[in-house]
Amino acid sequence: MKILYHHRIGSKDGQYVHIEEMVAALRRAGHIVEVVGPEGFEAQDFGGESGLVAALKARIPGAAYELLELGYNSLDYRRLARAIVRFQPDVIYERYNLSLLSGVLARQRFGIPLLLEVNAPLYAERSAYGGLALPRLARWAESRAWQGADHVFAVTEVLAARIVAAGVPRARLSVTPNGIDAQRFHRVTDEAPYKQALGLAGRTVLGFVGFAREWHGLDGVVEMLAADAGVHDLHCLIVGDGPACEGLRAQAATRGVADRLTITGIVGRNDIMQYIGAFDIALVPAVVAYASPLKLFEYMACGRAIVAPDQPNITEILTDGQDALLFAPGSRTGFTDAVRRLITDHALRARLAEAAHASCVARDLSWSANARQVGSVAERLCADR
Numbered sequence: 001m002k003i004l005y006h007h008r009i010g011s012k013d014g015q016y017v018h019i020e021e022m023v024a025a026l027r028r029a030g031h032i033v034e035v036v037g038p039e040g041f042e043a044q045d046f047g048g049e050s051g052l053v054a055a056l057k058a059r060i061p062g063a064a065y066e067l068l069e070l071g072y073n074s075l076d077y078r079r080l081a082r083a084i085v086r087f088q089p090d091v092i093y094e095r096y097n098l099s100l101l102s103g104v105l106a107r108q109r110f111g112i113p114l115l116l117e118v119n120a121p122l123y124a125e126r127s128a129y130g131g132l133a134l135p136r137l138a139r140w141a142e143s144r145a146w147q148g149a150d151h152v153f154a155v156t157e158v159l160a161a162r163i164v165a166a167g168v169p170r171a172r173l174s175v176t177p178n179g180i181d182a183q184r185f186h187r188v189t190d191e192a193p194y195k196q197a198l199g200l201a202g203r204t205v206l207g208f209v210g211f212a213r214e215w216h217g218l219d220g221v222v223e224m225l226a227a228d229a230g231v232h233d234l235h236c237l238i239v240g241d242g243p244a245c246e247g248l249r250a251q252a253a254t255r256g257v258a259d260r261l262t263i264t265g266i267v268g269r270n271d272i273m274q275y276i277g278a279f280d281i282a283l284v285p286a287v288v289a290y291a292s293p294l295k296l297f298e299y300m301a302c303g304r305a306i307v308a309p310d311q312p313n314i315t316e317i318l319t320d321g322q323d324a325l326l327f328a329p330g331s332r333t334g335f336t337d338a339v340r341r342l343i344t345d346h347a348l349r350a351r352l353a354e355a356a357h358a359s360c361v362a363r364d365l366s367w368s369a370n371a372r373q374v375g376s377v378a379e380r381l382c383a384d385r
Contacts, residue, residue: 001378004089004112005035006080008072008097014211014294017269018119019095021181025371026093036083038076062133069099070141077102084110091115091378094149098122099141104148113381115374116149117176121162121290143167151377153370155292156313162290176373177317178292179366185273185301187357194277198262203235204343207279207304209272209295212242212263217285219244219251220332224339226255232343238263239275276302280349281342284308285335297365303357305349307338317365323355 005023009015019035026033057065080102084092089112094103096118107114123132123142132138146152146166152173154160164170188194195201206221221236228234238245238261245263252261267275276282282304287293290313299306300323308314310326320326325342327334342349359365 001030001091001375001382002032002034002087002089003378004080004083004087004092005033005095006092006103007035007037007095008076008100009095010038015095015119017294018178020269021179021367022093022117022370022374024181025367026374028368029371029375031371031375034083034087034089036080062131066099066132066134066137070101070137073100073102073105076100077105080106081109084112090382093117093374093378095119096122096145098126098138101141101145101148104145107148107150111385113150113378113385114148115151115153115378115381116145117153118146118159118163119155119292120288121159124162125288150381153374156290157316158313159290174373174377176370177365178294178297179368179370180297180301180360181367182301184270185276185298187301187303188273188277189303191278191280194274197274198237198278200235200237200262200278203233205235205237205278205280206283206339207237207239207276207281208283208285209239209276209298210242210293211240212238212244212248214244214247215286216244217332217335218248218283220285220336221283221339222248222251222255222257222261224336225252225257225260234260234343236261237275237278239267239272241265272298273302276304279304281339282306283339284314286329287311287314289313297360300356300360300365303353305342305353306356307335307342309335318356318359323352323359325352 003026007019023033023035084106091113092103092106093115096116103114106112123138126132127135143166146163146168152163152168153176154163154173155177157175160173160175163173195205208218212218225234225236248261252258276298282299284293284296284306286309289311296317306324308318308324308326309329310320311329318324325338327338
């Protein structure tokens with residue numbers, strides 16, 4: 001099947017990982033995939049952001065920027081239409097972005113089924129965190145995109161419920177959580193070689209992967225390092241970067257544990273497992289209510305003992321006491337108590353780690369499984385045309 005993958009992301013970050021992994025999985029499944037996105041995107045380095053987009057956000061009023069976002073459809077639609085004429089796809093697979101309506105327009109003109117992947121309710125997200133100058137326009141655009149697709153793929157049941165509430169029939173919706181590539185991530189049965197390679201031999205490693213923000217609460221982990229006073233030889237390993245990192249470094253220096261905190265900066269996808277393999281305890285300190293955290297599946301695939309919040313989008317995947325320790329969302333005490341329990345209880349740590357990997361395998365939480373589901377829906381839609 002010929003699949004035209006359409007997106008509007010401007011930075012090579014976690015969004016790009018999802019695109020790269022899904023495209024690769026679809027191709028492994030035997031589909032022919034062509035990707036259509038903003039010009040110059042592929043030339044960026046991992047972690048890079050479009051300089052033009054960043055400059056526009058900083059220099060023009062919010063209403064003008066949001067109108068430009070909507071106006072982008074004129075340019076993008078022409079690019080998408082040219083690709084359709086040239087490539088002759090069976091379906092369009094689009095990564096949802098607020099105000100991106102090119103796929104809906106192409107579906108109407110060319111009669112090609114549109115599959116829409118939704119990773120976040122961006123109207124609600126931007127209203128809550130970034131602000132919207134034209135909220136009614138944004139809400140209309142989101143509803144138009146969701147309802148205009150032939151089938152929608154949401155990353156959690158929590159997000160799926162929001163999409164149904166917006167008017168999309170449940171029969172036109174599937175849940176495909178993030179996953180892993182088994183060629184990149186596999187079970188680790190001995191952390192020692194990974195720790196040795198990082199200069200962390202003998203230490204109990206508390207690990208986090210991703211873009212660290214203040215609301216993740218990683219300052220609580222630094223306080224644990226200080227309170228431990230070397231009893232358990234703790235070390236915090238943050239694999240990534242983010243706005244919280246400077247403050248964490250300063251806090252660690254003030255508390256006298258700077259030598260027990262490592263922040264790697266941006267790490268290439270092929271190297272991440274070399275760090276996760278050194279984790280004794282894998283941390284998900286906080287997560288938004290509708291998200292499917294990529295780190296969670298990487299931790300599971302590597303067989304790490306996980307601490308995560310006890311909230312619906314997490315319990316779709318994990319079970320407290322069975323394949324993770326869960327704590328009340330937002331409870332710093334609950335989080336630190338769960339981590340301390342795993343620091344001292346080695347048997348529980350080993351059992352949860354083994355069970356996390358087993359759950360990942362049993363449920364086939366992989367990009368390949370997601371690609372099979374997308375392919376099945378695409379074939380049905382094409383057969384019904």
